[in-house]
Amino acid sequence: MSDLWRLTAHEAHEGLRTRQFSAVELTQSTLDRIDAVEGAVHAFITPTPELARQQAEEADRRFASGTATPLTGIPVGVKDLIVTGGVQTTAGSRILEGFNPPFDSHVYEQIRRAGAVMVGKTNLDEFAMGSSTEHSAYGPTHNPWNLELVPGGSSGGSAAAVAAGECIISLGSDTGGSIRQPAALCGVVGFDPTYGRVSRYGIVAFGSSLDQVGPIGRDVRDAATMLDAIGGHDPRDSTSNPEPMPDLRQYLGQDIRGLRVGVPREYFGYGIEDGVRASVEKAIATLESLGCTVDRELSLPSTEHALAVYYLIAPSEASANLARYDGVRYGFSDRDASTMWENIEHTRGSGFGAEVKRRIMLGTYALSAGYYDAYYKKAQQVRTVIHREFEEAFKRYDVIVTPTSPTVAFPIGAKTDDPYAMYLNDIFTLPSAVTGLPAISLPCGLSDNLPVGVQVIGNFFDEGSVLRVAHALETAIGFANRLPEIAPGTP
Amino acid sequence: MTATATRYETIIGLEVHVQLLTNSKMFCSCAADYSGAEPNTHVCPVCLGAPGVLPVINERAIELISLTGLALHCSIAPFSKFDRKNYPYPDLPKGYQISQYDLPICAGGYLDVVTADGPRRVGITRIHMEEDTGRLLHRVDPVTGEGYSLIDLNRAGAPLMEIVSEPDIRTPAEAREYLVRLRQILRYIGVSTANMEDGQMRCDANISLRPVGQAEFGAKVEVKNMNSFRAVHDALVFEELRQAEALDRGERIPQETRGWVDDRAVTVSQRTKEEASDYRYFPEPDLPPLRFNEAYLESLRASLPELPEAKRNRFLALGLSDHEAETLVETRDRAEFFEALKARIGGDEQRATKLAANWVLGEVGRWANETGQNLADLPATPEKLAKLIQMAEEGAITAAAAKEVFSAVAESGEDPATVVEKRGLATISGDDELTAVVRDAIAGNAQAVADYHAGKESAIKFLVGQVMRATRGRADPQKATDLLAAELDSK
Numbered sequence: 001m002s003d004l005w006r007l008t009a010h011e012a013h014e015g016l017r018t019r020q021f022s023a024v025e026l027t028q029s030t031l032d033r034i035d036a037v038e039g040a041v042h043a044f045i046t047p048t049p050e051l052a053r054q055q056a057e058e059a060d061r062r063f064a065s066g067t068a069t070p071l072t073g074i075p076v077g078v079k080d081l082i083v084t085g086g087v088q089t090t091a092g093s094r095i096l097e098g099f100n101p102p103f104d105s106h107v108y109e110q111i112r113r114a115g116a117v118m119v120g121k122t123n124l125d126e127f128a129m130g131s132s133t134e135h136s137a138y139g140p141t142h143n144p145w146n147l148e149l150v151p152g153g154s155s156g157g158s159a160a161a162v163a164a165g166e167c168i169i170s171l172g173s174d175t176g177g178s179i180r181q182p183a184a185l186c187g188v189v190g191f192d193p194t195y196g197r198v199s200r201y202g203i204v205a206f207g208s209s210l211d212q213v214g215p216i217g218r219d220v221r222d223a224a225t226m227l228d229a230i231g232g233h234d235p236r237d238s239t240s241n242p243e244p245m246p247d248l249r250q251y252l253g254q255d256i257r258g259l260r261v262g263v264p265r266e267y268f269g270y271g272i273e274d275g276v277r278a279s280v281e282k283a284i285a286t287l288e289s290l291g292c293t294v295d296r297e298l299s300l301p302s303t304e305h306a307l308a309v310y311y312l313i314a315p316s317e318a319s320a321n322l323a324r325y326d327g328v329r330y331g332f333s334d335r336d337a338s339t340m341w342e343n344i345e346h347t348r349g350s351g352f353g354a355e356v357k358r359r360i361m362l363g364t365y366a367l368s369a370g371y372y373d374a375y376y377k378k379a380q381q382v383r384t385v386i387h388r389e390f391e392e393a394f395k396r397y398d399v400i401v402t403p404t405s406p407t408v409a410f411p412i413g414a415k416t417d418d419p420y421a422m423y424l425n426d427i428f429t430l431p432s433a434v435t436g437l438p439a440i441s442l443p444c445g446l447s448d449n450l451p452v453g454v455q456v457i458g459n460f461f462d463e464g465s466v467l468r469v470a471h472a473l474e475t476a477i478g479f480a481n482r483l484p485e486i487a488p489g490t491p
Numbered sequence: 492m493t494a495t496a497t498r499y500e501t502i503i504g505l506e507v508h509v510q511l512l513t514n515s516k517m518f519c520s521c522a523a524d525y526s527g528a529e530p531n532t533h534v535c536p537v538c539l540g541a542p543g544v545l546p547v548i549n550e551r552a553i554e555l556i557s558l559t560g561l562a563l564h565c566s567i568a569p570f571s572k573f574d575r576k577n578y579p580y581p582d583l584p585k586g587y588q589i590s591q592y593d594l595p596i597c598a599g600g601y602l603d604v605v606t607a608d609g610p611r612r613v614g615i616t617r618i619h620m621e622e623d624t625g626r627l628l629h630r631v632d633p634v635t636g637e638g639y640s641l642i643d644l645n646r647a648g649a650p651l652m653e654i655v656s657e658p659d660i661r662t663p664a665e666a667r668e669y670l671v672r673l674r675q676i677l678r679y680i681g682v683s684t685a686n687m688e689d690g691q692m693r694c695d696a697n698i699s700l701r702p703v704g705q706a707e708f709g710a711k712v713e714v715k716n717m718n719s720f721r722a723v724h725d726a727l728v729f730e731e732l733r734q735a736e737a738l739d740r741g742e743r744i745p746q747e748t749r750g751w752v753d754d755r756a757v758t759v760s761q762r763t764k765e766e767a768s769d770y771r772y773f774p775e776p777d778l779p780p781l782r783f784n785e786a787y788l789e790s791l792r793a794s795l796p797e798l799p800e801a802k803r804n805r806f807l808a809l810g811l812s813d814h815e816a817e818t819l820v821e822t823r824d825r826a827e828f829f830e831a832l833k834a835r836i837g838g839d840e841q842r843a844t845k846l847a848a849n850w851v852l853g854e855v856g857r858w859a860n861e862t863g864q865n866l867a868d869l870p871a872t873p874e875k876l877a878k879l880i881q882m883a884e885e886g887a888i889t890a891a892a893a894k895e896v897f898s899a900v901a902e903s904g905e906d907p908a909t910v911v912e913k914r915g916l917a918t919i920s921g922d923d924e925l926t927a928v929v930r931d932a933i934a935g936n937a938q939a940v941a942d943y944h945a946g947k948e949s950a951i952k953f954l955v956g957q958v959m960r961a962t963r964g965r966a967d968p969q970k971a972t973d974l975l976a977a978e979l980d981s982k
Contacts, residue, residue, distance in 0.1 A: 083543045096542065103536045105543060202543040208776035237545050238778050317776055320575050323586020324540040328642070340581060340640065367577070367771035376773060 004029035005165040008481050009074045009222040012168060016063055016073050023059035023073030027052050027117050030075040033165045034119065037486050040147055043161035045080045045138045046088050047120035055117040062115050070225045072115030077161040077170035080121040081128050081154075082213065083202035084108045087118075091204040092126040092154075094137040095351030096331040105202020106237070107171060107213050107230045114229040119167050123157030126353045127322065128178055128206045130154050131425045134416055135355040142412070143186060145450055145484040149409035152182030152425075158216045159186040165483055169217040169226050173203060175210045176310050177405075177429025180441035183216050184404035184453020187443045187482060189470070190216045191223040192429075194461045195436030196241040198227070199234030205321040207314030209239075210433055219480035220442060220471040224248040227463065241461065251468040257291030259469060262298035262397035270304075270427045272406040275447025280403040283444040283454040286476050287401065287469070298393060298400070302386045306431040307423060309386065312366050312379035313434065319363030325351065358419065387435050394459040399469050402428050404441040404453035432457045440470045443479040451479075499700040499738065501731050502708055503660035504616075505669060505723075508693040509652050509683045510623065511555045517622040517650040518546030518589065526689070530628075530643035538648035540584030545777050548573075552650040553596070553781065555682040556620050557791050559652060560597025562680050562798060563615050567783050571596045573620070573775040578768050581640070582625040584647055592772040595619035596781070602656075602676070603800060604668045613669055614657030623649040658697065658708065663727035667720050670694060675799050679823045687719050694723050699744070700734045709734075709744060714758055716750040726751040730758055802826050809844045818852055825851060825859075828866040828873060835877030846880055854897050870904030871897060879907040891964035892916040919965050922974070925958075928966070929974045932957040943979055951975055 004026045007015065015021050031049050038044060052075065059073035083089050083105040090096045104112075111118070125135040133141040133156025141156045143149040144164035151160040155172030159182035162170050172179040174192035183190025191214045198213045205211060215226030231245040263284055268277060288294050327333030327347030334346035352360070366375035393400060405425055415422040432439045437457050444454040454473070458466035474480050513523050519537035537544045560567050574592040600615035625647035627640050654673070660666050674692060677685040685692040694717055699709040714730055717723045729751075734744050748767075749758040797805075799820045806816035806826075820826045833840075833847035855876070859866055871879075879900065883893040888911055899910045911917055919925050932954050933940055939957075942950035951972060958971040 083541075089542065091542065099542070101536075101541065101543075103541070103544075200543075201545050204542040205777075236547060238547055239776075316773060319771075320577055320585075320587045320773070323577065323579060324542070324584060326579070326581070326586065328581050329539060329584065330541070344579070344581075364771065367773055369769045369771070372771075372773070 002029060002032070005033040005075075005168070006481075006483065007168065008218045009070065009168050009225055012074055013070050013072075016059075017068070019063075023056040023063070023117065024053065026073060027056035027075055027119070030119055030165070030167060037144075037164050038166060040142060040486060041144055041160050041164045041166065042139055042141050043077065043122055043157045043164060043166050044120040045090055045092065045123050045136070045157070048087055048118055049120075051087065052117050052119045055112075055115075059115050059117060069114045069229070071111060071169075071229050074116050074169060075119045075167045076111060076116045077120055077122045077158055077167035078108065078111075078118055079124055079155050079158045079170070079172050081124055081173050081204045081206075082108060082121075082171055083204065084118070084121065087121060089121065089204070090138070091128070092124040092136040092138065093325075093352065093356065094332055095325045095327075095347065096204075097137075099331045103202065106199035106234045108202065110230045111171070111226075116229075120161075122155070122161050122170060124178075125154035125156070126356050127204065127318070128154040128173055128175055128211075129318070129355050129359055131177070131181055131422050132410075132412075132415065133157060133160075133182070134412060135353055137353055140412055143409045144486055145187060145409065147486070148411055149450070150185070150412050152185035152405070152409065154178040154182075155190070155216065156182045156186075159183050159188055159190065162186070162188045162216050162218060163483060164486060169215055169222050171213060171226070171230070172216050173211055173213050174429075174433065175207045175212075175314060176433045177426040179214045179216060180429050180439060180453065180455060181405050181426060183441045184443070184451065184455075185409040187451030187479070187484070188216055188218055189220055189223045189440065189442045189474075189480075190214065190453075191227060191440045191463075191466075192433070192438065193227055193231060193463055194241070194438040196239050197231050197245065197438070197461065197463065199237040199240045201234055201236040205317075207317045208321060209317060210310075210314055210436075212436075218483075220440070220467060220474050221249070221252055223440065224252060224467050243461065246464060248463055248467055251464040252471045254468050254472070255291075256287075256469055256472040259292045259399065259465070260397045261287055261292045261294045261469070262393055262400045263294060263296045264298045264300040264303065264393075264400060264402060265296065266300055266303040267402035267428055270406050270424060272403060273408065273447065276403050276406060276408065276452050279445035279447055279452035280454050283473060283477065284401060286473060290472055290476060292469075294401075295397065298397070300386075300389050300393065300431065302382065302389050303427075303431050305382050306386055306434055307427055309379045309382050309434050310426075310430045311362065311423060312375050313383065315359040315363030316366045316376050317363065319360045319367065322352075322356070322360055327351070355419070383434050386431055390432070390435050390437060398458075398465050400457040401469075402455045402457065404428060404455040408447050408450035408452060428455060436460070438463045438466050440466050442470050442474050443482070444473070444477055445479065498703060499735050500703050500705075501661055502658045502699045502701065503663075503666050503727060504658035504697040505656045505660065505666060506695045506697070507654045507656075507670070507673060509559075509654065509677060509685060510691045511552050511650040511652060512681065512683055513549055513551045513555065513650050515549055516648040517549050517552055517620075518648055521648065523649050525645035525649070528645055530641070530645060533645040534647070538584065539644060540586075546589060546775075548778060548781075549650055552620060554791065555650075556596050556618060556652045557783070557788070558680050558795060559654070559677065559682050560600065560618050561788070561792055561795055562676050563597070563600040563602055563618070563654070565597035565600030565615055565618060567597055567788055568594055569783055570594065570780060571783070572780040573778045574772045575775050576621075577771040580624070581642055582627050582644075582647070584625065584644060588621060588624065589775055589778070590621035590772075591619035602669060602672055604665060604672050606662070606665045606668060611659070611661075611665065613659040613665075616655045616657050618652055618654045621651050621653060623647065623651045658699075663724045663731065666696065666727055667724045670720050670723060672799075675821065679796060679799055690718075696723060696727055698727055698730050698734070700731065700738060702738075709738075710746045712744065712746070713748045714751055715748060715761070716752075718753070722751055722753055725756060726758055729756065733758070796823065799823075799826075810841055811844065811848055815848050815852065819848065824866040825856075828855065828869075831873035832876055835873050836880055837877075846884070850876060850880065854894060858901050869901060871900040872904075875900055875904075875907055882907060882911065886918055886967065887911070888916055889918050889964055889967060891959070892918070895964070916963075916965060918967055919962055925962075925966055925970060926974055926978075928958055928961050929971065929978055932961065932975070933978055940979065951979070
């Protein structure tokens with residue numbers, strides 16, 4: 001019974017449904033695992049064991065009364081960018097330290113309704129700005145595959161927690177790759193749905209036209225199960241898609257013969273590591289052997305511009321989104337100041353970290369009078385060009401397959417002094433992010449004993465095709481739910 | 492013609508902010524009517540600018556601004572959007588205001604005003620939608636003597652439209668006239684209470700002078716902080732003179748913002764152009780653009796009431812004087828009461844028009860002034876009042892009695908005939924009864940009789956007065972005069 005934390009959500013659900021164990025036992029197993037490895041991994045900012053036990057008891061009552069869902073009783077980690085009523089929500093920032101929200105985000109409401117058990121709020125780069133989870137005001141998260149490496153980011157805590165067995169599924173958010181890249185670096189599945197598929201209500205805003213919540217799990221089925229629970233229309237988010245979401249699990253276990261797969265040649269440059277290339281090539285060959293038509297002639301020439309587009313639009317939106325943190329109404333406030341303006345300046349000066357300040361300055365500059373046309377407006381125009389390229393491609397392909405990240409996990413501290421090198425780590429996740437397309441990352445092998453992720457990008461609101469291909473590929477590769485051994489006694 | 496008008500031409504443009512009469516705020520479900528409420532009781536996470544919240548457009552506000560645009564002859568943009576206006580201030584919870592920058596909902600309209608030099612058409616540049624800010628309350632600690640500020644966010648997020656005029660206004664009197672006409676229209680179409688005193692309508696003025704005959708405009712001074720039509724007028728008079736004197740001295744007028752100080756009757760410099768903010772407008776990513784179709788606009792057009800100008804022209808055509816027509820259309824309920832009354836009186840249209848106008852401008856208007864109530868709440872409905880007028884016209888009651896009956900009906904809502912009967916107010920019809928009263932008057936007023944016989948014709952008026960008093964106004968004054976003359980002359 002002590003290894004219950006190793007189960008996937010669908011395995012755990014089967015055990016709960018057939019009364020092999022209770023939700024309280026499953027949760028306790030996960031909490032014990034957290035006690036054992038959290039000191040080494042540091043996946044959480046705020047663990048919530050009391051709440052978890054309470055929700056587990058409630059879950060057991062739902063199994064008894066026959067109102068359980070596939071998520072009922074499943075231990076879940078929630079990225080600390082997601083507002084959870086009554087539970088501190090920091091966004092990884094000192095400026096929100098102690099902020100206890102009086103309301104729930106849509107996604108937290110949804111997983112509670114489904115009966116999930118929240119074991120804690122996971123670590124992230126401050127305000128989701130980063131690719132390594134090193135830019136957290138609460139210390140870095142360590143990669144469970146090698147504790148000296150980063151887990152990726154910004155949803156590094158969510159990915160590491162799933163890989164380390166500290167929760168079974170987690171919620172992350174993706175603005176430029178923040179679900180997929182850490183999922184790749186931690187050897188788990190991360191799914192960034194179509195922009196508008198999941199309500200952003202209660203997601204601490206970073207880049208509003210890019211932010212999207214999605215699941216991180218140990219296999220494709222678990223990711224689909226979580227997206228089923230959180231997706232769909234929410235009138236509180238005007239950018240939420242009004243169409244009802246189909247039952248996504250119907251796409252799992254389907255034949256993918258005859259599906260058209262595009263492999264864009266631009267996605268094999270940018271310093272891609274040989275091990276990553278080899279692993280992804282193997283996955284592409286697997287797709288061919290499964291009967292897909294793979295076309296390697298696809299070209300998406302604007303790919304390289306996605307980075308510039310992203311680093312103009314996301315910081316511009318962030319410069320406005322983060323203006324509300326002034327210490328007046330909530331969160332951290334520097335009370336030693338002698339005037340109102342000094343109070344606001346000091347609060348922001350010591351409340352925000354260096355990367356956040358860098359992006360606020362970038363965005364403020366890009367929107368300034370005289371620079372707007374050259375930067376923000378130009379970026380939006382190029383964004384449209386990238387959008388059109390994908391639109392054209394999806395007339396010919398059902399999915400596009402690429403590596404998720406050019407590298408495997410890198411050492412903590414390796415890129416913190418070189419923001420541009422850090423930004424380049426998202427080069428393969430940025431184009432679909434600025435377009436709003438659905439994209440999943442799933443593990444496709446190891447390189448130097450570190451996981452490599454392959455990315456499957458689908459057309460707008462065609463999460464079905466993405467899941468169909470990802471599930472078939474996962475089955476053929478056989479990597480699902482492979483968890484690393486965490487050296488006992490490490491820091 | 493003002494004192495400076497021979498040397499300089501005054502150019503004025505007005506920016507008017509109007510709070511819309513919606514049930515809820517612009518982007519959340521808080522009640523929009525916060526008047527008299529305790530500070531910070533009409534607030535929610537959305538209008539408090541909590542992390543992660545999102546705006547949802549109030550559809551009714553969009554209807555009201557579109558109606559305003561149609562009433563002011565604007566074109567309604569088929570495609571419009573919201574933008575973020577960035578500036579830090581503690582009364583602005585998000586650090587940006589959701590407003591509209593380059594694609595306002597309404598543009599290119601006009602408002603006709605009547606000026607001392609005849610009619611003038613003032614162009615409306617644009618009308619855009621935005622959210623209101625909160626309010627800062629500045630206090631002084633009675634013990635320490637230190638100043639501090641409190642924030643009330645009840646008003647934050649209330650729907651506000653800004654109506655920007657072309658620089659077509661030439662005198663302070665015209666500016667006031669523009670505001671009066673604008674307020675009249677806003678109230679007619681029911682989009683706002685448009686009270687300047689309680690801030691439902693706010694006005695900033697741009698004013699510049701140029702030498703007569705010069706084509707280009709002089710430097711523009713923006714005047715703020717005017718809380719009544721009178722203040723707008725007085726501030727503009729002050730500015731006109733201040734700028735003319737400066738120009739006379741050969742000084743350059745700096746482009747700046749000045750504040751009107753009401754108790755000192757002066758404007759003072761607040762900030763110069765160099766200190767002006769860069770608002771870094773960019774499209775609001777949380778709200779999809781607005782698209783207006785013709786069917787929607789057609790239904791709005793159909794719901795517009797007849798506007799004051801059209802009504803005034805129609806009333807003039809009925810034979811009313813300028814003054815009568817103007818006064819009748821001043822408020823919509825007065826004009827509508829007049830029309831209802833005229834219709835109930837019926838018969839010859841000119842006669843009905845005259846009678847209805849006399850009553851509405853007389854007794855009915857007096858009642859409204861004295862009680863401060865709306866005519867819709869007057870118990871003497873047009874139906875009852877028409878009956879009363881009919882009785883007076885037929886001689887069943889005298890004019891004096893009619894006023895008394897009106898007061899009674901306005902109080903109780905009783906039927907006029909019932910009041911006449913209960914109070915015995917019917918005109919004395921029998922000659923015998925009146926002759927007896929006449930003889931009593933002659934017998935009791937020897938001095939007046941003597942004066943009459945001495946050739947003082949006016950003495951008979953005194954005696955008529957005595958008769959009227961004795962009959963409590965029920966005597967026909969002409970008949971009383973005739974009878975008195977006959978009695979006196981027969982002596």
